[in-house]
Amino acid sequence: TQLLEQSPQFLSIQEGENLTVYCNSSSVFSSLQWYRQEPGEGPVLLVTVVTGGEVKKLKRLTFQFGDARKDSSLHITAAQTGDTGLYLCAGARRQQAGTALIFGKGTTLSVSS
Amino acid sequence: KAGVTQTPRYLIKTRGQQVTLSCSPISGHRSVSWYQQTPGQGLQFLFEYFSETQRNKGNFPGRFSGRQFSNSRSEMNVSTLELGDSALYLCASSGQGGISYGYTFGSGTRLTVV
DSSP: OOSSEEEOSEEEEETTOOEEEEEEOSSOOSEEEEEEEOTTSOOEEEEEEOSTTOEEEETTEEEEEOTTSSEEEEEESSOOGGGOEEEEEEEEEEETTEEEEEEOOOEEEEEEO | OOOOEEEOSEEEEOTTOOEEEEEEOOTTOOEEEEEEEETTTEEEEEEEEETTEEEEEOSOOTTEEEEEOTTSOEEEEEOSOOGGGOEEEEEEEEOTTOGGGOOEEOOOEEEEEO
16 A cells, blocks of 8 residues: 555646646655656655645745645646656655655656647 | 765666665765665665664665765665666765755666666
């Protein structure tokens, strides 16, 4: 059972369209992070949200952390071809041995011109 | 400042061999984590090291091991390679805020086992 479910798994859209990617769990996280990964490279951190209900904006990207800190969404306005990539959400959970970061399987976004 | 550096970028090994991967974290970062990324399973946590001690470990067999040196550089070793070990191995470091505030990842080592 995947602890963090991301949807959709794949998304193919035209430049200029809007889209939303979801990250859901039945577990509570102390923080939630979003990364973007391009082929052949490691993931790059986009944002960290910590407080339930928190909304953060990064240019055309809007990130929201659910009130109960179990889910998050990423909304992209007017997508561009440069937004193409694998979007990963990751939740931080405190465990006995320390904090663990659990990743969803990702959403592959393809934006065409 | 320099990012997280992983070497080598690509490796081809034969089943049964062993391999050592290296990671240099961002200067000043004391926590180094390792992940395995495959198309089917996504990113799976291997282990985390902090100040030369393994602080957390994922659910991987004992063939996967790691260590961290006093300068925070880390290595991971996989012994008796299996075909299923073919993957992108990613190293990530985190600073004073800890893992909860995010990782900086390296570009990864692409391991192919034949």
